[in-house]
Amino acid sequence: MTMTLPVATPEDTRRTDRTDRIVEIVQRQGALAVLVVVVLISFATFPNFRSFDNTATILVAAAPPMLIALGMTFVILTGGIDLSVGSLYVLGGVLAAWASQFGFVTAFAVPLLVCGAIGVANGLLIAYTRMAPFIVTLAALLGARGLMRAISSEGSATFLVQSDAFRRLGNGSFLDIGYQVWLVAGLVVLGIVLLARTRFGHAVYAVGGSEDAAALMGIAVRRTKIWVYVMSGLLAGLAGAINAAKLGSGVTVLGTGMELDAIAAVVIGGTLLTGGAGTIAGTIAGVLLLGVIQNLINQVGNVNSNWQQVISGTFLALVVVAQTYLVKLRRVS
Template sequence: MTTIHGTSKGAPPPAPEELLGDAPGGAAAEARAPGTGRGERLSALAQQHGALAVLVVLTAAASLGFDSFATGDNFSNMAVSSAFLAIVALGMTFVIITGGIDLSVGSLFALGGVLAAWGSRYGTVVALLLPLAVCGTIGLVNGLLIARARLAPFIVTLAAMLAARGLLLTLTDEGAETYLVAEGSFLAELGQGSTLGVAHPVWITVALFAAGAVVLRRTRFGQRVYAIGGNEDAAALMGAPVARTKITVYAVSGLLAGLAGALNAAWLASGVTILGAGMELEAIAAVVIGGTLLTGGLGFVSGSLVGVLLLKVIQNVINQIGSLDSAYQQVVSGAFLAVVVVAQTWLGRRRRVL
C-alpha cells in the first residue's frame, strides 16, 4: 500500500492528540490544562502593564510622603521635562521592536536644539525644518547602512552619535558659542506657552504618541515592524519589505530626536550644547521598562510613555528626599532596569511554557 509521509493512503486522518504530540504530561496536555490560559493572560498583563502598576503605587506613596510632590507646579514640571525624553523614546520604541538599537538619539537631540536656535534668526519655519531635515537625514543614513549594507546597528548608530556630536561642536565653536531663541517669537511660544493650562510640548507629545499607537497597532507598517522583530527571515519570506521598513524606522527615530531637541531649545530659549549626553540610555531604559523586549517582536507605545514617567517620578522622589546625591538617580534607575529585564525574561519564558 502506498504511503504518503508515513501515513497509509486511505487511512483515517490522525487524531488531534497525535498532531499535537499529546501524551500524559506532554506539552499539548499542558496547553489544555485548566488555568494555563489564565496564567498566560496574567503573564502578558504583567509584562505589558507592570510598569503602570509600579508608577501608580510609587506616585501614591510619594504623594503621601512629600507635601511638595502632589502639587500642580511639580506635576507640570515633570510633564514638561518628560515630554522631550518621551518623544525620543517613541522613535526608540519602533527601533527596538524591529530588534535594532539607536545610540545616536542623544547627540541628535542636542544637535536638533542647536540647529533650531541657530535657525530661529531666520524665522520659525527654518528653526523647525532645519533640525528635522538634518537629524532625519542622519537617521536615514543609519537605516540605509543597517538595512542595505547589513552593518550592525550598534556600530552604525555609535558612529552617528560621534559624528552628530562633532557637527554640534563645530557649529558652536567647541561649545563656546550659544545661540538664543528670540523672546516672544513663535518658536519660544511653542516651547514655553500653554493651552488649557497644559504646556505645548506636552500636547505635542500626547499627539505624537496617539499617532504612534495607531501606526504601530492598526497599520500594515506596524505589523511589518512586529514581524521583522519577531523573525526577520520569516518576514522576508512572507513578502514584507524588510529593508524599507528598517530604513523608515531609523529615519523616524532621527526625525523625532531632532524634533525633541528643537522643542527643548524653544523651552530653554537657547541651544545648549551639553544636553543629550546619556539620553540614548535613558530612552532605551524607558522603552524596556515599558514592556518592549530588547530582542524585538514585542512592544507597546503606551508602555514607553509609562516608562518615561516612571523614570521621571523616581528622579523627582530622590530630589524630594534632598539628602541623596543626584547620582543616586542613575543608581536607582539602573537597578530598576535590571529588575525589569529579569522580570521580562521570566515572564517571556513562562508564557512560552504555558
C-alpha cells in the same frame, strides 16, 4: 475545507491560556503598575508632589525624553538599537536655536531635515549592508556630536532663540499644561495608532520577531528598517528643538547619555530588547517612571541627585531579570 480534527484538546488550551494571559498582563502593564504605586506613595509622603504644578513640571520635563523613547520603541521593536539619538537631540537643539533667526518654521524644519537625513543614513546602512545597528548608530553618535561641536565652535558659541513664536512654544501653556506636552501627547497617540493599527506597525513587529520569516512572508524588511531609523532621527531632532524652545538657547552640553535613558525607559516599559514584543503604552510608563523618580529625588532635597541613576539602574536590572523569566514561562516546552 471539509474535515476538522481538534489539534489541541480544550483542557491544554485553557491552562496555557491562563498562564499566558497573566504573563502578558505583567509584561505589558508591569511598568504602569509600578508607576501607579510610586505615584500613590509619593502623594501620601510628599505634600509638594501633590500639587498640579509639580505634575505639569514632570510632564514638561518628560516631553523630550518621551519623543526620543517613542522613536526608540519602534527601533527596538525591529530588533535594532539607535545610539545616535542623544547626539541628534543636542544637534537638533543647536540647529533649532540657530535657525530660529529665520522664523518659526525654519526653527523646526532645519533640525528635522538634518536629523532625519542622519536617520536615513543609519537606516540605509543597517538595511543594506547588514552592519550591526549598534556600530552604525555609534558612528552616527560620534559624527553628529562632531557636527554639533563644529557649528558651535567647540561648543563655546551659544545660539539664542530669536523667534518669539518659537520661544512661546517652549514656555506657553494650554489649560496650564505646556504646549510641548500637548504636542508630544498628539505624536504619541499617532505612534500608538501607527504601531497597532497599520500594516507598517505589524511589519515592525514581524521584522523584530523573525526577520527571515518576515521576509519569506513577503514583508518589506529593508523598507521597514529604514523607516524606523528615520522616525527615530526625526523625533530626536524634534525633541532637541522643543528643548531649545524651552531653554531659549541651543545648549551644547546636554544629551550625553540620553540614548541610554531612552533605551532604559523602553525596556522598563516591557519592550524586549530582542525585538518583536512591546507597546508604546509601556514606554510612556517607563519614561514617566524615570521622570517621577527624578522628581522625587528633587523633592527630598538634600539627596545627591546621582542617586536617581542608581535607582533607575537597579530598577532596569530588575525589569530585565523579570522579563527573561516571563519569556521563559511563556514559551511552550
